[in-house]
Amino acid sequence: MAHRKAKVGAAQKLSGYGIIAVLGLLTIWLLFQQTRFNPAVLVALRHPPLPGRAQQAVSGQALAATAALLPEVPGFTPLAPTESYGPGNLSDKIDGKDELYLPAGFKEMSCRKFSLDTAADKTFVEVFIYDMGSAANAFAVFSGQRRPGSPSIPLTTNAYATGNALFFTQGRYYLEIVADRASQTLPGSLEAYAKAILAKIPSEGGQVNPALLFPKEGLTPDSVRLLAADVFSMEGLNNVLTAEYHLKSGNATAFIARRDAPDQARAEARRYLDFLAANGYRKVQTPPAAGDISVLALDNSFEAVLVQGRIMAGVHDATSVDAALDLAAQLRPALKERP
């Protein structure tokens, strides 16, 4: 049996030695690197029980009831699955803006991204539906973000449009439909989507229009707000309706806070007057016609406070004492009509 003698050339030997040398160098490098481990990697590997370590994420899970209210509408192509958020992780979606929603009774939110395809281009659209627990809470977050100068639209009792978006409430829900650009055809498309959502939201009776509570003379259109918590920087002063006024005697903000009983309204008024006094406000003498309206001032800012049944009301940051008294005088009969 013939055997072939193996022949190993010089080049092959050299290549072999070279590979062994490279492997040896790699081994030395690895050993050297292990002696000077990055401390950041060390601590990362240790996984200490940190107080701030992320919880098991629930973001993005569409388990919420609001998710079922987001319809698929022809022309709107979903770009991603529906995401849902609760009070514990709302900030994962809207960061620090959750501070607006949480004190106002936020329950859950679902949102979804779409591409609105037209012959001309593709528009990015995102739809948000917030369950705020009650119509009043929904109005609080709606009015708290009201874009000045944007026209109201007849979509619902509380609805307005900007160049690229619709904002409205329906029952306990606050909704936003936001596009990334404005166009001539966009409003019609967004309204079509809005109507499809409204068809899925259960009706909860007539919508309250808080603007009707305020006297009309001098009222700035669309300026009525419901402030949920710590109103006028006073801790615990919650659920206060405000409205902006331009009067001949100056500018001012009217406010109305409805409480459960007249005693509560009187106690709240006393607490607010004490709060003002503690912050440097001084009592201003008022004419006899002002009756039981208390007026306080600090520099050129005037406050007026009155109680009507179970409503505490008044004027905030008026630019003159006359403006404060004029607006307070208008408020009282308006409140009498709506006990």
Next chain:
Amino acid sequence: MKRPTDEERLLSADMNRRDFLKRLGYASVVALAAGGAGLALYDSKGPASSQVQKALTGLGDYTLHGKSSGPGKMAIVRGTDRALMCARGVEALGGMESFIQKGDRVLIKVNAAFATPASLGATTHPEVLAAVAGLCVKAGAAQVLVTDNPISDPDSCFEISGLAGAARAAGARIIAPRAALFAPVSLPQGKLIEDWPVMAGVFQGVTKVLVVSPVKDHHRAGASMTLKNYYGFLGGRRNLFHQDINGIITELAQLLKPTLCVLDGTVSMMANGPTGGSLSDLKETGTLVVSTDPVAADAVGVELLGRSLADVPYIVMAGKAGAGQADYRQLNPVRLNTES
């Protein structure tokens, strides 16, 4: 006739079944031995750290020559063309070559907090990122990395905001957050940042850090600009810090000394921040700030929002903590207008 040795058999082409089985046996023994040795040496707990290495105490000082105490430099550029404003602003401070040297590994921190298009102004504008990253590459940076830690799906945030595309076009690489990049950090004498997970891993091998931010209203902090952008390095349930938003931003300002900051107020979000949503929340404020001092940059930005330092307390607090100069005029800023 001489019997062939094993070596001769192996090198010959006429291997029989017995030879094959023998070779298979040898190879199996060697493989098992190697695998067993690896298993025996495997340390499932990982290396133990010493007490000194318990937590990092900062993210680093990336100011030129590591001297963060000297007076900063600032250019305030007016205009509408973001790329041009960036170029002119950086040029006024000596050109990017004075900040980035050949071979530098540059990390750019952007604000990619939301998966919304750039037109809504909630994130760093991709044109600014492209301009800054491009200048770094041109200056000779060996690598340009772009990062942020949006809690919401990072890939969507980078893609929909246009930042991923801008990074790719400029030759930069996106570093998305992942668990291995986070390490506990404790700020010495800090009250809030104590053993808190921070994205420290992205700084490994980095020699220069740039912070590129938009100018925005922020419901809790008053404004979100350069210093608030550092918030994106935090991991964990960082929304807990919203209770002391000024305190946490002041502490973050002490963790990192960046090489250069670019604050884009070409269009600013004046209301309903930090998310915005309506184009009517935005206003053309026509200003871009290039500064080595993040506190001073934010002091300019707050004016673009029509507010004062009293409205955004963390700026003065960060200044007092040594993170920069809240009175930006002390830096004698260079003022330019790209449209005149």
